[in-house]
Amino acid sequence: MPKIQRSDVPEELLRHLLDRVQERHISLDDLHQVIYWIGTNPTVPFGPWYKRFQGVTICGHGSLVKTFLTPQQTATGTEVQ
DSSP: OOBOOOSSOOHHHHHHHHHHHHHTTOOHHHHHHHHHHHHTOOBOOSSEEEEEOSSOEEEEETTEEEEEEOTTSOOOSEEOO
């Protein structure tokens, strides 16, 4: 099982993630929860996955975080605990 990639993330993907944070009004508190979780070096599935937090859901594929969703949006893939 891969770990979340925290360095050498493609610039286009970083821009996409920042756009989603702004567009979906993701709060700093929500981002802090995500950053803390990523800092625990969690393992994630090789394919599509998602992790729910109180105010945001992060979605990824393998080692990369791919987008942020609001709680009203539907995530697909394997839920990570």
